[in-house]
Amino acid sequence: MSTHDLDLLIIAAHPDDAEIALGGTILRLTDRGHRVGILDLTRGEMGTRGTVEDRDQETAQASQKLGLAVRRNLGLPDGRLVPGVSEREAVAAVIRELRPTIVAGHNPNDPHPDHRGAGELARDGWYLAGLKRLAEQAGGPPAQRPPERFIFQSHTGFDPTLVVDISAYFERKVEVIQAYASQLAPSSPKDDGAHLLRGRDILERVTHKARTHGGAIGVEFGEPLLCAGTLSADSRLLALLGSA
Numbered sequence: 001m002s003t004h005d006l007d008l009l010i011i012a013a014h015p016d017d018a019e020i021a022l023g024g025t026i027l028r029l030t031d032r033g034h035r036v037g038i039l040d041l042t043r044g045e046m047g048t049r050g051t052v053e054d055r056d057q058e059t060a061q062a063s064q065k066l067g068l069a070v071r072r073n074l075g076l077p078d079g080r081l082v083p084g085v086s087e088r089e090a091v092a093a094v095i096r097e098l099r100p101t102i103v104a105g106h107n108p109n110d111p112h113p114d115h116r117g118a119g120e121l122a123r124d125g126w127y128l129a130g131l132k133r134l135a136e137q138a139g140g141p142p143a144q145r146p147p148e149r150f151i152f153q154s155h156t157g158f159d160p161t162l163v164v165d166i167s168a169y170f171e172r173k174v175e176v177i178q179a180y181a182s183q184l185a186p187s188s189p190k191d192d193g194a195h196l197l198r199g200r201d202i203l204e205r206v207t208h209k210a211r212t213h214g215g216a217i218g219v220e221f222g223e224p225l226l227c228a229g230t231l232s233a234d235s236r237l238l239a240l241l242g243s244a
């Protein structure tokens with residue numbers, strides 16, 4: 001068994017957050033045979049559109065299209081995600097079990113309270129995963145803190161440390177997001193998309209963002225990442241994105 005079983009673990013508040021932020025990056029990694037996993041913290045049961053059952057089915061479809069090695073859900077309360085001691089220790093336990101080399105989470109400054117909480121849980125869970133005593137108390141796999149951690153972008157912009165060229169994967173990223181059909185279509189004639197922070201058309205927003213970030217590095221479509229800490233020239237993520 002290798003030291004790390006997963007190459008990248010993305011920790012997200014709601015099913016579809018990881019796809020919207022990093023779908024192209026995931027495809028670029030899984031196409032190269034790397035192992036990517038997603039830990040969703042909630043099942044999105046407070047969402048304005050669709051039912052939990054719809055979402056579970058859509059999530060399974062999206063996971064398949066992405067070629068994920070593993071997808072987990074902690075089942076924390078959607079819309080009420082509060083990062084307490086038990087929540088962060090639960091995230092740490094998943095990190096110790098799945099042993100990723102790289103962890104990516106929400107921006108802890110996101111205006112959506114769930115995203116903010118999920119960002120804190122990714123950061124704190126990542127830290128706690130490395131504490132030996134805590135791992136011993138939990139009685140599961142040994143302590144292990146992933147060497148690299150990144151932050152992905154949902155609502156709040158940031159000056160990215162790097163932009164991943166996803167031009168070759170953008171069409172497939174859109175297909176993956178389209179797997180979440182219940183989230184894309186209005187749930188009733190009264191649903192004008194006013195609950196969405198930045199306009200009613202999710203795909204249009206995704207396209208606009210990808211073009212803007214791609215433009216910053218002179219390619220058609222891109223996804224931004226912020227390195228938590230200093231990015232090493234020997235970054236594992238950079239190596240994985242580049243290797244054939």
Ligand SMILES: [Zn+2]
Pocket residue numbers: 013014017115
């Ligand atoms: Zn979300």
